[in-house]
Amino acid sequence: MWNSLKTMWIVFLHMFRRRVTIQYPDEKPNIPPRWRGRIILSRDPDGEERCVACYLCAAACPVDCIALQATEDEHGRRYPEFFRINFSRCIFCGYCEEACPTDAIQLTPDFEMGEYNRKNLVYEKEDLLIDGTGKYPGYNFYRVAGATIGGKNKGEAENEAPPVDPHSLLP
Amino acid sequence: MATIHIDNRPYPAKDGENLLQECLSLGFNLPYFCWHPALGSVGACRQCAIKQFKNEEDKRGKIVMACMTAAKDGIRISIDDPEAKEFRTSVAEWLMVNHPHDCPVCDEGGECHLQDMTVMNGHVYRRYHGRKRTFHNQDLGPLVNHEMNRCIQCYRCTRFYRDYAGGRDLDALMLRNQVYFGRHQDGVLESEFSGNLVEVCPTGVFTDKTLKRHYTRKWDLQTAPSVCVHCGLGCNTIPGERYGVLRRIRNRFNGAVNGYFLCDRGRYGYEFVNSERRTRQPLLRKNRTEPLQLASKRDALQHLGEMLSGRARVIGIGSPRASLEANFALRTLVGRDRFYLGISERDSRLLASVLDILKKGPARTPSLHEVELADAVLVLGEDVANTAPRLGLALRQSVRRQPEKIAKKMDIPLWDDHAVRAAMQEEHGPLFIATMANTRLDDIATRTFRGPPAELARLGLAIAHALDPIAPQVPDLSDTTQALASAIAEKLMAAERPLVISGMGCGDNAVVEAAANVTWALCNMGRAAELCYVVPECNSLGAMLLGGGSLETALEAMNDAADILIILENDLYRRGDAAMVDRLLAAARHIVIIDHIEHATSAKADVVLPAATFAEADGTLVNNEGRAQRFFQVFVPKGEIEGDIKGDTPRDIPGDIQESWRWMRDIMVAGRGDERQWSSLDDVTAACAAAIPFLEPILRAAPPAAFRMDGQKIPRESHRYSGRTAMHANVNIHEPEQPHDPDTALAFSMEGYLGHPPPSLISRFWAPGWNSIQALNKFQDEVGGQLSGGDPGERLIQATPGKKAAYFENIPPGFEPRPGEWLLLPLHHIFGSEELSILAPGIAELSAQPYLALNPEDASNLGLTAGDEVQLRLRAQTDVTADGSAADGSANAATTPAEIFRLTLRFKPGLLHGTAGLPVGLTGMGNLAGVALPAWGELKKV
Numbered sequence A: 001m002w003n004s005l006k007t008m009w010i011v012f013l014h015m016f017r018r019r020v021t022i023q024y025p026d027e028k029p030n031i032p033p034r035w036r037g038r039i040i041l042s043r044d045p046d047g048e049e050r051c052v053a054c055y056l057c058a059a060a061c062p063v064d065c066i067a068l069q070a071t072e073d074e075h076g077r078r079y080p081e082f083f084r085i086n087f088s089r090c091i092f093c094g095y096c097e098e099a100c101p102t103d104a105i106q107l108t109p110d111f112e113m114g115e116y117n118r119k120n121l122v123y124e125k126e127d128l129l130i131d132g133t134g135k136y137p138g139y140n141f142y143r144v145a146g147a148t149i150g151g152k153n154k155g156e157a158e159n160e161a162p163p164v165d166p167h168s169l170l171p
Numbered sequence B: 001m002a003t004i005h006i007d008n009r010p011y012p013a014k015d016g017e018n019l020l021q022e023c024l025s026l027g028f029n030l031p032y033f034c035w036h037p038a039l040g041s042v043g044a045c046r047q048c049a050i051k052q053f054k055n056e057e058d059k060r061g062k063i064v065m066a067c068m069t070a071a072k073d074g075i076r077i078s079i080d081d082p083e084a085k086e087f088r089t090s091v092a093e094w095l096m097v098n099h100p101h102d103c104p105v106c107d108e109g110g111e112c113h114l115q116d117m118t119v120m121n122g123h124v125y126r127r128y129h130g131r132k133r134t135f136h137n138q139d140l141g142p143l144v145n146h147e148m149n150r151c152i153q154c155y156r157c158t159r160f161y162r163d164y165a166g167g168r169d170l171d172a173l174m175l176r177n178q179v180y181f182g183r184h185q186d187g188v189l190e191s192e193f194s195g196n197l198v199e200v201c202p203t204g205v206f207t208d209k210t211l212k213r214h215y216t217r218k219w220d221l222q223t224a225p226s227v228c229v230h231c232g233l234g235c236n237t238i239p240g241e242r243y244g245v246l247r248r249i250r251n252r253f254n255g256a257v258n259g260y261f262l263c264d265r266g267r268y269g270y271e272f273v274n275s276e277r278r279t280r281q282p283l284l285r286k287n288r289t290e291p292l293q294l295a296s297k298r299d300a301l302q303h304l305g306e307m308l309s310g311r312a313r314v315i316g317i318g319s320p321r322a323s324l325e326a327n328f329a330l331r332t333l334v335g336r337d338r339f340y341l342g343i344s345e346r347d348s349r350l351l352a353s354v355l356d357i358l359k360k361g362p363a364r365t366p367s368l369h370e371v372e373l374a375d376a377v378l379v380l381g382e383d384v385a386n387t388a389p390r391l392g393l394a395l396r397q398s399v400r401r402q403p404e405k406i407a408k409k410m411d412i413p414l415w416d417d418h419a420v421r422a423a424m425q426e427e428h429g430p431l432f433i434a435t436m437a438n439t440r441l442d443d444i445a446t447r448t449f450r451g452p453p454a455e456l457a458r459l460g461l462a463i464a465h466a467l468d469p470i471a472p473q474v475p476d477l478s479d480t481t482q483a484l485a486s487a488i489a490e491k492l493m494a495a496e497r498p499l500v501i502s503g504m505g506c507g508d509n510a511v512v513e514a515a516a517n518v519t520w521a522l523c524n525m526g527r528a529a530e531l532c533y534v535v536p537e538c539n540s541l542g543a544m545l546l547g548g549g550s551l552e553t554a555l556e557a558m559n560d561a562a563d564i565l566i567i568l569e570n571d572l573y574r575r576g577d578a579a580m581v582d583r584l585l586a587a588a589r590h591i592v593i594i595d596h597i598e599h600a601t602s603a604k605a606d607v608v609l610p611a612a613t614f615a616e617a618d619g620t621l622v623n624n625e626g627r628a629q630r631f632f633q634v635f636v637p638k639g640e641i642e643g644d645i646k647g648d649t650p651r652d653i654p655g656d657i658q659e660s661w662r663w664m665r666d667i668m669v670a671g672r673g674d675e676r677q678w679s680s681l682d683d684v685t686a687a688c689a690a691a692i693p694f695l696e697p698i699l700r701a702a703p704p705a706a707f708r709m710d711g712q713k714i715p716r717e718s719h720r721y722s723g724r725t726a727m728h729a730n731v732n733i734h735e736p737e738q739p740h741d742p743d744t745a746l747a748f749s750m751e752g753y754l755g756h757p758p759p760s761l762i763s764r765f766w767a768p769g770w771n772s773i774q775a776l777n778k779f780q781d782e783v784g785g786q787l788s789g790g791d792p793g794e795r796l797i798q799a800t801p802g803k804k805a806a807y808f809e810n811i812p813p814g815f816e817p818r819p820g821e822w823l824l825l826p827l828h829h830i831f832g833s834e835e836l837s838i839l840a841p842g843i844a845e846l847s848a849q850p851y852l853a854l855n856p857e858d859a860s861n862l863g864l865t866a867g868d869e870v871q872l873r874l875r876a877q878t879d880v881t882a883d884g885s886a887a888d889g890s891a892n893a894a895t896t897p898a899e900i901f902r903l904t905l906r907f908k909p910g911l912l913h914g915t916a917g918l919p920v921g922l923t924g925m926g927n928l929a930g931v932a933l934p935a936w937g938e939l940k941k942v
């Protein structure tokens, strides 16, 4: 009896609290930037695809919903030939983002992905790639890595000495 | 056995072995880089540091390198000692100072020994932020990729390439922290074992260039235990597939066969599976004049059924490159006496002779590992570097057996590689190479001898006579040959494990018999001599064991009997004279071919059925040793690959490709309503073993399909296989069911038993913390020894020691050069002579173009230089080899018109005056492809 009355009293008090429920979709919620929503692939500061097709996100994914295939351009720059995320399987855990060594794959605050047809939840690279650097400005993997790409030869990455000349006789 | 104390606990260890190997064998995770079980220790990397204590009281101890310290009884060491640990971590940190920031784009990543060891050492963050040393890379040809920045200067590459494999063009250049591992300039690596650098190098400096074009990480590959199909040695391999495309081949350790290494033909030949020349759908024509049309499996089988019902007589032609099961299924379909082997009369006689000698003689046929243990070797007539490449690598080890005694006398343990090599200097044990021309092994030969087959046979017979006077004497022998024969006989007699190697490579039975005489003479003299024959194809011996006549006998049978000719995995134009094959094919009313690639023979067929390659089927192969080995299906073939092989996932349609034996079964059902109870491979294998009792051991080559570990199948995919729910999503959002495998104990899945399966079912080498190929250590009882549970394969042929076999008495007359004529000898090429591997782009790039070879002197006498066009007029085909007397082709000259070919001249040193060389099996040889060599011909400058 006493308990019931206490409960009713608490409910009564809540009538005077601030409302948290909002009138979605008329009113949009305020989503923090680190929210784990729709996944995108970003570009490096030079505007090139950041993803180097290392397969780490695919390996980290607990539901195995990322599939890709690596390929290389004529200068040896590696990138994904195709990159597919099956969002009908994705659990938005963010492991792929944590695994990604190049800051390419990022989760965004967009959660409005409802579809009537499951097939439309399969995103290819074209659907995933955005034009900017996303959450992480600045980082450019190929400027740090030792591998050469078009426009960056050996010894031209950050903190690299000029290449050794194996034909030199100097000690 | 010694007792060693590791961290105050006693363990048993092999006395005198190095401590690193013993610690690893005991299951400890002790990091290392430069040590390799096959290469020994040099103490170059300082990674395997441990603490050694004087006695129980000693608490300070000293740091020693485990790989350079012998395990002596009572020795006290510590792996966990904080100082030793710190030392190892610092070494890892130093090695990483200059290491690039490359793992995400490094093909070694995920199976990198450097990654594994860095993690094992707990070196997690880079503290060094200074400038890193860099190198330019070299273009090393189509097979091996070079990325020198990643080097940690462990010297494994040069130790393998130069010291172990005898290569000369890869070296350590420069000095101090700038040591460069490469060639003096860009260019194709010369050694035929260069591909092993990919596995030997603990980092991503050397990686597989063919894999790079369709790169996939180790954990994403679907793999199964397999056997190389590119020569007769049967090296064990692990092919890997993804998205319906075969991506690479890795070595599968088998202590008795290939050990740690493969040859480049075996490693890189796999791309034929992805070739444009694959047959992927049934083709059909009801009228010979029409082109072949795509047909459905049902239509093709229905058509075959109509053909076969009624009174059709059927002849079957099997193949030495098809499995025992496939051949046996064809034999069952057509009946035993209408089954033919699909090789020429000459080859079938040679094979029969090889098999007969191995079965009846007292000499044992050695495994490749046993070849490495031989301490005196005679190679008679076989250019092993090109016909059985891995055998050449084994011979490079056998020449170390006698010089090793020098090291032993100086008390140097054999694992102390640098000291042993210093003690041995340039000493090589006895190796005598008698061949038709110079070979790649000549650099380690004690003596060489050059001559056409008849001369080689005479040398062999002379050696046999010198060993045992009862063996026939060779008349009219030159003094030099006689002296050489005596010298060789003396060395073979003095050896503990003499070995004779010969084979079918020079196409002459007299050579095969001479090799047998030498070995038997040694056996009669009380030596445990071994005899190794090289056979040309992966199942040459197996096919021979099934029995069946040659193509020539098939032709005779065709003339009076058959309506339908069924050809299994065979391009007859590579087997026999084109005119003869034409006649054979023309005699058949219907030609049915079951093969996985298109070729000249399949172009003439009325029905073509798409067969599965080694990677898409299971079966048993018998190698040159008589070892029956099972290979397992790696992936379920897709009928059609949409787009190019690089990326697009295949369309979700089940293909029509199936195992050859399944086609045979389907044909039997369609044609005869014969409800054969063959539902899985085991049924065929069992039927085969029941029909041919000699083959009974094949049942034990691998566990049957019903085999389970803890009630589970063994997965072909790693537990970290990725993309399962996305790879097919573009086609169908509903994930397809994993394919079933009724034929084996393996599953096309990542689910199943995760522990170590029996040795013949190992799909990949992986252990926690050991992602690289070095995880193999965990699959051996004694690191470097056999696989736990025994090396896979069942030997079919057991020698009977002490048995007396009668010597062969047939002595060919010496070679006489003929004026105006040349004896054309077969020259084999590791890249190009084999039918399937040549379809791999990397191998094709290295293949020779058709040519005719003369020694430089003969050429200049003819006024020819290398590069000139020459015209070759073949004397008509005869069996030069059956015995010496038939060498004259004049008898048949009238029956076949002489053909004329144009070829480019090349020099081949070592060819005897009066002989010329013709390459075997190269593409673009036209009708020369089927010509049985040796043969006589005339040369003319164009």
Ligand code: SF4
Pocket: A050, A051, A052, A053, A054, A055, A056, A057, A058, A068, A096, A099, A100, A101, A102, A103, A104, A105, B104
């Ligand atoms: S982890 Fe990053 S770089 Fe690697 S494949 Fe995924 S998105 Fe690309």
Ligand code: SF4
Pocket: B099, B100, B101, B102, B103, B104, B106, B107, B108, B109, B110, B112, B113, B114, B115, B150, B202, B203, B204, B205
């Ligand atoms: S060699 Fe190993 S550690 Fe070095 S970049 Fe390649 S994967 Fe990374």
Ligand code: SF4
Pocket: B150, B151, B152, B153, B154, B155, B156, B157, B158, B181, B200, B201, B202, B203, B205, B206
């Ligand atoms: S290239 Fe590889 S094997 Fe050779 S020294 Fe460097 S890390 Fe060692």
Ligand code: SF4
Pocket: B228, B229, B230, B231, B232, B233, B234, B235, B258, B262, B263, B264, B265, B266, B267, B388, B389, B390, B391
């Ligand atoms: S030696 Fe023969 S069986 Fe071994 S890998 Fe080379 S081609 Fe294959």
Ligand code: FES
Pocket: B020, B031, B032, B033, B034, B035, B042, B043, B044, B045, B046, B047, B048, B049, B065, B066, B067, B068
């Ligand atoms: S493994 Fe012992 S020093 Fe390299």
